[in-house]
Amino acid sequence: MATKEYSFYPGCSSQEGASSSNYLKSVNTMCEVLDIKLNTIPDWNCCSASIGYCGGGELPRLALSARNIALSEQHNAGQDIVATCAACWLATKETQERLEMDGDLMAETNQALSEAGLTLKNENKIRHMVEVLIEDLGYDELGKHVTKPLEGIKIAGYVGCQTNRPFGIEGESFENPKYLDKFIETMGAEPVEKYDKKVSCCGGALAFSEPEKSQALIKDIIEAAYDGGADMIVTPCPVCQMNVEVYQDKINAKYGTKFSIPVTYYSTLMSVAYGKSGKEAGLDGQIIPAKKLEDIAGK
Amino acid sequence: MSDTNTSMVEKYRNNFLKEVEANVEEGEWVKMCMQCGVCSGSCPLGPHWDHPPQELFMMIRAGKRDEVLESTSMWMCTSCYNCIVRCPRELPITHIMHGLAHYATRLGIEPKNQPTRKFAQLFWDNLARNGRVNELKLGISLYFMNGIVEGIKTALGMAGIGMGMVKTKRMNPMEILGGHTVKDKKGFQAMIKKAQELEAARVDN
Known part of the structure; x- marks a missing residue:
């Protein structure tokens, strides 16, 4: 091609x-x-x-x-x-x-x-x-390059708000878009079925200005991922990634939870599944290390 | 009360809806609201709003000018766009909320201590200076936006997260010395200034 x-x-x-x-x-x-x-x-x-x-x-x-x-x-x-x-x-x-x-x-x-x-x-x-990947390449093409399938990892596909609304991805619904789950599957991992916080808001920029209100939203997003049996969360959005990853200690302190779940990007998954090193996949940027991806990347 | 606010009150008298339609971003949509309440029920921080969107729309029609423009409600919009995609009348609700917040600021009657108002202004000032956001300076100014004592407390509380970001190279302490910028800063700033002038001329007339 x-x-x-x-x-x-x-x-x-x-x-x-x-x-x-x-x-x-x-x-x-x-x-x-x-x-x-x-x-x-x-x-x-x-x-x-x-x-x-x-x-x-x-x-x-x-x-x-x-x-x-x-x-x-x-x-x-x-x-x-x-x-x-x-x-x-x-x-x-x-x-x-x-x-x-x-x-x-x-x-x-x-x-x-x-x-x-x-x-x-x-x-x-x-x-x-994400549109380029789906529309110009397609899932088959994305799957062809997988050399290290992400077997045995269960992942909650957290789409969030702004990649989904108001424009969204052609052919997907606002309430339950499937593309992130399909990415996860294409890379050989297992998506969490019926992840009910898939398109919920993490507070966005208000995580800075209204931390307590936003952390309550983030708590629900993480809890739902654990409820679905997820080992990790994946997202297409930089704000979602940061908000859901970095406040886990604060949430634990406030709510008595024991959250410690890595949150990566779809591109992190793909880089690892394509056989690239942890460094090339940006895994050294994880504050909560994505151990299962590190293991696969290190093999 | 600012001069612009006084002149707007005089100009529109008791017709606040007309004022909103003429001066607020996407304000011409307000009259289309049919009061179904889906927006209010779909809002992630909705329970914290004194007046959810549906209520604000009715208040605009009822001429509750001060109550609307001085409200903290629309400042709690997270820009999740849930309301927009669910509104049966397809009102661009998110944009109207931003528009109301901006218009209140333009008139000088916005709720000065609302934290997102402060943060939003810091964000704008930060990006308008160099054309690109300096996350470190933005974070520091955010911590200290409520004064020095509060700032030190917040900064200490956030130190763990900050260290994590620095260690993973997702925050650079050297950004304090300047940081990222557009090269054509002069052209960039002239463009913003021109856009602000053109917009002010539209609102003031």
Whole structure:
């Protein structure tokens, strides 16, 4: 199969020394195996995620994503824009949609962009990495590269919010999307059936500002994974990953639970199943080590 | 009371719905709400809201201007988009909540001590400075947003998590010296400034 090329928007949390740098590591490893070439958008900026609305009004926020799309059009002409972060994907796609629908906003956005010497045509598709895997490659192709099936690991596929709503993945339902379970199966592991917190909210950015309220939500997400017999949790979202992994000690202290369940990305699973080392899979980025994956990677 | 707030009160008199439709992001959708309550029942932090979305929509129509704009409720939106995908009338509820919060801020009547309000403002200031988020500085400013004593307590409480992040190279203490940035900072900031000017002109007219 010929190399597939995309214009890549990595986002703030994936930068070196940032909270999901291990996600990017595993994505790069996974893409190398799958012959996917990611051309990073030069000089991309923050999308303002879903929490920029206090200081940033509608137009300044749209301008942020518009700048990224315009830079992509200029440097990676004709290529679909792909994001790995749920919030980056959502904000960019929302911008594209809103500017398509509203000519006045589009004109004003271009006026703002001209201050940075840019123009927006708004013609390329905005996609999540998960869409590329499912739609451009397909489960069969993803399965072909497995050299170390993840046998004997039971995994709760935690899809979360923003990879699922409001856009979601074509052909999947908002209430019970199946793609993450299919990824898990394709890699040779066993998905938790009827994981009832699959699309529940972890609190998102409010894990910082409303820690107690958010940790109550996170507790339920982890509890449901244990109830389903999971050894670990996997997610497509950097905020979900961080929130569900790093607060387990705090939750244990408050609720008397004994949580210690690793939370990784789908790309971590795939890198390990594709025979890559723990380091290449980003396993050294786990605060709660994913022992079962480490064992397979070390074999 | 800010000048913008006073002039808005005068301009719209008793028609708060009209004010929302004209000035709040996606505000023209508010009148479409049929009060079914699915949004309120679908909200992860809904039990903590004084006025869930459905109620806010009715309050807007009833002209409860101060109660709506000074409310802490919409600041507890986690942006999970559950309400949006479940709304039978397809109102972009998440965006209206963000829009109401932003509009209250623009008028200077937002609930100043609401923690997510503070955090959201810190986040914006952080990204607007260099074009990219500096997670370390954001975290530190978050811990200290309620003053120095509270800050030290929070920082100590979070030290375990911070150390875990540093050890796994998911946080870099050196970011304090500057950190990630866009190269065209000048163009970036000029663009934001222009967008802010254009938007202010729209609201003030």
